[in-house]
Amino acid sequence: MGFDFFDGRMHDAIVQVREGKLDVAFVTGVPDPPDCHCKALWSEPLLAALPVTDGRVACSGLCWRDLAEDQFLVRSGGTGPQIREGIVRCFEQHGCRARIKRCDVDRCTLMSMVAQGMGVTVCDASVSAFNCPGIAFLRLLGEQQAEFSAVWSPHNFSIALRDLLDKAQTMSRERKRQSV
Missing domain, CATH: 3.40.190.10 (Periplasmic binding protein-like II)
Known part of the structure; x- marks a missing residue:
């Protein structure tokens, strides 16, 4: 299994998710693209x-x-x-x-x-x-915080994607618990 990375504007990353070129985009902010799923994961000062x-x-x-x-x-x-x-x-x-x-x-x-x-x-x-x-x-x-989210296609049923999202959410919860 290989990984491809893309470092670019959020809009361009979401376009690549829509086109199936990326399985998931980790982006700054919490966008609300109408045709993708988005989950806020963590924030940082x-x-x-x-x-x-x-x-x-x-x-x-x-x-x-x-x-x-x-x-x-x-x-x-x-x-x-x-x-x-x-x-x-x-x-x-x-x-x-x-x-x-x-x-x-x-x-x-x-x-x-x-x-x-x-x-x-x-x-x-x-x-x-x-x-x-x-x-x-x-x-x-x-109260200055940078929010980070995952964006993915609802049509992507990859088990690897689901595992990655589960891992990201687990890490997010652990991070929040450690910062309290």
Whole structure:
């Protein structure tokens, strides 16, 4: 049994699920596609990624106003458009305007740009588990959470898919229990 992976926009991943090219898409957010099943699995705190040379890294967390003067870097592809929308929405809620630069790079290059002091970005807590030299991760204060879901076709009766979804739900429950 082999695995194929796709890293792209949520819309494109759901199209591939519809076309039978992907069995399941794990996506950021909780979409409601009319012709697919969707199950919210887990959530993670949102973090601000800053260069370790930034004077704010000694803080226990940041609010959006603390980042009002920063240049945000987001990817053009992958989850970048969703992250950009979230940043804009959060700043608007706080009466601020975000400065965002779209970068046509992969995730590793984006983090390297942050480490070099070219800007800051927003990511979910799981990214902080990766080896990201030169980057400090600070919690965004408030109820900021990234939601993650599975999307699959109701016409896919694969036993492997059902097993994978069962395993993902079990891991989600264990994760919630550990965080309490």
